Amino acid sequence: MDCALDFQHKQSAHCESGVAAALVSHHGAELSEAMAFGIGGGLFFGYFPFIRINGLPLATYRCATGNILKRLTSNLGFTLKQHTFRKPQPAMALLDDYLAQGMPVGLQTSVYWLPYFPKAYRFHFNGHNLVVYGKEGxxxxxxxxxxxMTVTCPAEDLVRARFAAGALAPKGRMYVLAGGDAEPDLGAGIMDGLGVVSRTMLKQPFFLIGVRGIRFLAGRLAKWPERLGRQRADLHLGHLVRMQEEIGTGGGGFRFLFADFLKQSGDLLDIAPLSASALAFSHIGDRWRDFAIMAARICKGRALEGDTYEAMAALMMECAALEEQAFGTLLGLVEESR
Amino acid sequence: MADGKRKGITEGMPLIQYAVEGQGPCRRLASSETGTVDVVNRQAWEVIENQVAAARARVVAGEASVLLYYMAANQMDPALLAKYMGIACWRVKRHLKPRHFARLPAHLLTGYARLFKINVDDLRQGRFLAAVYEKKE
Incomplete structure (x- = not known):
């Protein structure tokens, strides 16, 4: 069976919001990546030292995989049909089936087994999203x-990527969009996304999440050199920067992507304070990036004067304070709009 | 890895990064601008390379079977490898010992070989071949 659906490929910063935006756009409601990220309530902060990736603690700047898609589709009135499988054969059969029906299919995969990825990214990370839009031989x-650009992948490798083992194992997870309105109510969706993100960042009672989580991590980070020794501390730090800046974040731990969402929403709904918040968030993203650059100098062993773990903790505390203020403003806007 | 050093981790591929610049916040970032990410990515790979080198040394010294090398080269630990093989973790740990590995039945050898994309013969002869991600189609 050979087929190639008419699917608009668009490069994005982040895989899940990129896939979400592309699928929604394919169904008639043109949507940018930043809008998909914002309406899907993608921004987050959480530090989970009890979850280890390659033996290093997990810090995440975005919500759990799958949640952006779920929230975005429900906010815009689409139905998200999801499937998981125990065996590869039915999973590949259903994929072919959907393609034959003319539906592009979203997949959750591991990046390790995808041959078209550059070597540097081939880690066992199972939360990658992509869209299959056709088959040739x-x-x-x-x-x-x-x-x-669009890419191709042999069936054997795709099977492996879909049935990768380990943390976040995809179990062949696939999804298609159904139903939906070509002109959904973006305003309500934007407010829902904003509300969810600002409430999690400010009002979450758990101390590892939101602004409290950032402050907690800053406190921990300052003590890393004495607790872990210099070498382990540098590894922890490098890991943190990778979570923040590496592929799929748009930089600054998704804060720039979020700023873009605020700007677009402000223009669309004609709410000036939203556009002002966009500037605040791009400023916050800059501070996060300053943190990453200082951290990279330390990891490389080229620390300048004043590049210390204490200085980085102070920078992170500043990010926390700035975010507390910015999310406070956003929460006010959301409550006003009710 | 040495040849890839100058090109940056994306191997010349442009990525989307967001940064506020005048009106449109979105712009493309050339791979050479990703210096920060290069440093931390390199750091992560160094850890893996050290683990692979250590595993290789143990195999050469006869302390472990060649499976230890392939496990390290493919960034796995016994638990992950066991999941891929569909067997218990303690069995993988056993197969890491040379004397158990030498008596491994054909179906398990085939399973390991297929997972690491090598031949059964490579495993039997104890050849050190590249990890899955080093292979170019």
Missing amino acids: NNYLISDPVFP
Whole structure:
């Protein structure tokens, strides 16, 4: 079976919001990546030292995989049909089936087994999202949002990527969009996304989440050198920067992406304070990036004068304070709009 | 890895990054601008390379089977490898010992070989071949 659906590929910063935006756009409601990220309530902060990735603690700047898609589709009135499988054969059969029906299919995969990824990214990370839009012989045609062009992947490798083992194992997870309105009510969706994000960042009682989580991590980070020794501390730090800046974040731990969402929403709904918040968030993103750059100097062993763990903790505390203020403003706007 | 050093981790591929610049916040970032990410990515790979080198040394010294090398080269631990193989973790740990590995039945050898994309013969002869991600189609 050979087929290639008419699917608009668009490079994005982040895989899940890129896939979400592309699928929603394919169904008639043109949507940018930043809008998908914001309406899906993608921004987050959580530090979970009890979850280890390659033996290093997990810090995340975005919500759990799958949640952006869920929230976005429910906010815009689409139905998200999801499937998981125990065996590869039915999973691949259903994929072919959907393609034959003319539906592009979203997949959750591991990046380790995808041959088209550059070597540097081939880690066992199972939360990657992509869209399959066709098949040619034994190769699947893939719109992978982090790549500039569409790519292809042999069926055997795609099977492995879909049935990767380990943390966040995808279990062949696939999804298609159904139903939906070509002109959904973006305003309500934007407010819902904003409300969810600002409430989690400010009002979450758990001390590892939101602004409290950032402050907690800053406190921990200051003590890393004495607790872990210099070498382990540098590894922890490098890991943190990777979570914040590496592929799929748009930089600054998603804060720039969120700023873009605020700007677009402000223009769309004609709410000036939203556009002002966009500037606040791009400023916050800059501070996060300053943190990353200082951390990279330390990891590289080229620390300048004043590059210390205490200085980085102070920078992070500043980020926390700035975010507390900015999310406070957003929460006020959301409550006003009710 | 040495040849890839100058090109940056994306191997020349442009990525989308967001930064506020005048009116449109979105712009493309050339791979050479990703210096920060290069440093921390390199750091993560160094850890893996050290683990692979240590595993290789143990195999050469006869302290472990060649499986230890392939496990490290493919960034796995016994628990993950066991999941991929569909067997218990303690069995993988046993297979890491040379004398158990030498008596491994054919179906398990085939399973390991297929997972690491090598031949059964490579495993039997104890050849050190590249990890899955080093192979170019």
